[in-house]
Amino acid sequence: MNTFKKLLISLVIxxxxxxxxxxxxxxxxxxxADITRKQLDVLESxxxxxxxxxxxxxxxxxxxxxxxxxxxxxxxxxxxxSNTAYQLGLYFLKNKDLSSAILWFQSAVRQEHIEARLxxxxxxxxLQKYSxxxxxxxxxxxxxxxxxxxxxxxxYQGNLSFIDTYKSKLRQSENTALYKELEQYSVFSHNKDxxxxxxxxxxxxKSTSALTSNCSVDVQLFATNLAGLRHGxxxxxxxxxxxxxKYICLQAPKYIPIQAVNCQHSxxxxxxxxxxxxxxxxxxxxxYIGLIVEQGKANVDNGxxxxxxxxxxxxxxxxxxxxxGFVDEYPLPKQHQKCQQVxxxxxxxxxxxxxxxxxxxKKSLRESILSQVPWRSLIKDTTPILSKSEQGWQLATPxxxxxxxxxxxxxTCLNGSNVQAFKPISGRTKLEYFELALPEIYVNLFxxxxxxxxxxxxxxxxSQNLVEKGEFSDAIKVLQVTLFD
Numbered sequence: 387m388n389t390f391k392k393l394l395i396s397l398v399i400x401x402x403x404x405x406x407x408x409x410x411x412x413x414x415x416x417x418x419a420d421i422t423r424k425q426l427d428v429l430e431s432x433x434x435x436x437x438x439x440x441x442x443x444x445x446x447x448x449x450x451x452x453x454x455x456x457x458x459x460x461x462x463x464x465x466x467x468s469n470t471a472y473q474l475g476l477y478f479l480k481n482k483d484l485s486s487a488i489l490w491f492q493s494a495v496r497q498e499h500i501e502a503r504l505x506x507x508x509x510x511x512x513l514q515k516y517s518x519x520x521x522x523x524x525x526x527x528x529x530x531x532x533x534x535x536x537x538x539x540x541x542y543q544g545n546l547s548f549i550d551t552y553k554s555k556l557r558q559s560e561n562t563a564l565y566k567e568l569e570q571y572s573v574f575s576h577n578k579d580x581x582x583x584x585x586x587x588x589x590x591x592k593s594t595s596a597l598t599s600n601c602s603v604d605v606q607l608f609a610t611n612l613a614g615l616r617h618g619x620x621x622x623x624x625x626x627x628x629x630x631x632k633y634i635c636l637q638a639p640k641y642i643p644i645q646a647v648n649c650q651h652s653x654x655x656x657x658x659x660x661x662x663x664x665x666x667x668x669x670x671x672x673x674y675i676g677l678i679v680e681q682g683k684a685n686v687d688n689g690x691x692x693x694x695x696x697x698x699x700x701x702x703x704x705x706x707x708x709x710x711g712f713v714d715e716y717p718l719p720k721q722h723q724k725c726q727q728v729x730x731x732x733x734x735x736x737x738x739x740x741x742x743x744x745x746x747x748k749k750s751l752r753e754s755i756l757s758q759v760p761w762r763s764l765i766k767d768t769t770p771i772l773s774k775s776e777q778g779w780q781l782a783t784p785x786x787x788x789x790x791x792x793x794x795x796x797x798t799c800l801n802g803s804n805v806q807a808f809k810p811i812s813g814r815t816k817l818e819y820f821e822l823a824l825p826e827i828y829v830n831l832f833x834x835x836x837x838x839x840x841x842x843x844x845x846x847x848x849s850q851n852l853v854e855k856g857e858f859s860d861a862i863k864v865l866q867v868t869l870f871d
Contacts, residue, residue, distance in 0.1 A: 417447075419458035444470065464490060468497030475505060484509060495522065504531050511535070516543060527552070530560050537564065541573065542611040544643025549573060571615045572640040572669065601635035602836045603709055604672035605691065610644040614678040614695040624699045625706075629829055633836065634706055637672055649679055657682035657692035661847035662855070665864070674709050675844045689844035700820040707817065707824065710832055711839025713737045715809055715818040717800040725799035725807070732760045734839050735831040736817060737798055742806045745778035755781065755793075760838070761810045761831050764791045781806070788812040791827065843868055 440463045447456040457477065464471035471494035478487035488509060494502030503522045510518045519539050523532040533556060540548040553574050557565045568574060607622070609615040618639030625631050648660035657679055664675060676691040684693040684701050686708040693701060708714075713734040718725055729739045738759050744751050752772060756762040765771070769790040772779040783792030791810050797818070798807035809815075810831065816824045845868040852861035 417452065417455050419455040421459070421462075423462055441467070441470075464493060468494045468499035468502065471497060472499050472502040472505070475502060479505070479509065484513070500526055500529060504529070504535065507532075507535050511539065511542075527555075533559060534561055534564060537568070538612050541568075541615075541641065542644070544610075544645045546643065568641075570638065571609075575669075602633040603674060603840065604635045604637060605674040605676045605706065605709065606637045606670050606672035607639040607676040607678065608642045609639050609678040609695070610642060610647065611680065611695070614680065615639045615641060617695045618676075618678050621699060621702050625702065628703060629826070630703065630706065630710075630824070633832065634710065635672075636676070639678065640669070642667075642677075644679070647677060647679070649682070651682050653681045655683060656685045657694065658687070659690075659692065661690065661844070661851040664844055664848055670844075673843045674841070676705075686841065688842050688846045688850075690847050698820070700816070703824065704816055704820050707828075709841050710836070711735045711841075712817055712828065712832075713798065715796045715798055715807075715815060717797045720801040722799075725801070725805060726803060728805055729758065732758060732839070735760055735835070736809055736815075736828055737796060737807050738793070739799060739805050739807050740781060742782075742804070743775060743777040743780055744772070748772055748779060751779060759793065759808075760835065761791060763834070764810070764827070764830075765793075766790060782808070783812075785812075 440459065444456060444460055444463065447459065460470050460474050464474050471490050475487045475491035475494060478490060488506065491502045491506035491509065495506060503526055507519045507522050510516070516539060520536070523536050526532045527536065533552070536548065537556060539545070607618045609618050622636045622638065625636055646663045648663070649657065651658045659677060659679070664670065674689050674691065676693065678693055678695050681694050682692065684697050684705050686705050691705045691709065693705060711734050713724070713736060715737070724733065724739055728741055732738065740755065740758065755771065756765065759765070769783060769787050769792045771783055771793045772781060773784055781793060782795055783790065793808040794810070794812045796807040796809040799805055811825060811827060814822055815828065816822045845864050849861040849864045852864065
């Protein structure tokens, strides 16, 4: 019996030593990122004896910054661990491998991981895979973060039914700040502000007559999603510090669904949207509308300014300046109407379009030319505007007087016919490059005649849109109720 016990003890010791060396060997394989699935299964079956587990092994590898080994082990463990699958999704997302991130988030979702649903929904939103999001989040709509993401999606898609259905849930949740923010953007009052088709024009007349602003012009901002609304609010905050804010008032942005404005432009084209939708709003008291959409090239079309939600403050100021009568100083398209012929009368604060050469008495010509220039009172008698040429007189203030206010060649009609555009100063301005400043002299030019050269109100855009549809009678009615001069 003693011999048998000794053999048994020896066998146990041998087995334990074998297990010890096996565990050491497999742990080394983990550290070297070459352990196999079967070897890991064996090691995990011994976890009761080793007082450790794969989660702890993964944590150790992370602490040691052994990313290669962690990644190798995690991909095995993720098959049975929703959290590890989620961590893998985060890893690949951080490394901008979206396809792998999506696969691991999906694996975690199949294992009922809530945070993975939220992360995957965010990825889908960025990839514009909007149809994939609701099935992920509606099952966990009681989750505060899920509700926020679903509202972000609803605003983006113009899902007014969802917005109305869950507004009480949002108000009673921990997301009260978001609810109040959406209230400020008139998100929950869209049905009150939209009119029925009957009696639209007469009601619009009532709203436009209610102007109380002390500014020269008011601009009502709208945006088609939450990012745009927040961008609009940030732009307003920045604009308050600008010199033009004394004369242009930006009203807090309001929500409008993207389907309602029915934009037709591509990403690289000028933003162009349906104007007749503004007939259905009774909450506009401003002369102008500023619409912020997701993508497109900024521009002003008569009474509507279009910008995208990534446009900078400089772009905003440039476009707003068009409302109050400033024209671009970079080359306009060849067919632009202002560059087809000499102006019949002044049309902007900063530009005139005149002939390049003249013949006749220099003094009489100067008087005649200056009579067409809005800033003539700021041009000194000693500042020349005409120079002798073979054809007679060449119009332009010479470089020797570049620090004066005069008539300096602008690039506006560079692509036009036999006419030339002239500006008051020699240097480049914000009307040519967004990043440059708006000169103080331009503000003074505006103040010489603040009600001159204003763009028509947004009603003009509506009228144009109705004419294109053949609704001539309604087009005329819209213009008749426009109370802005």
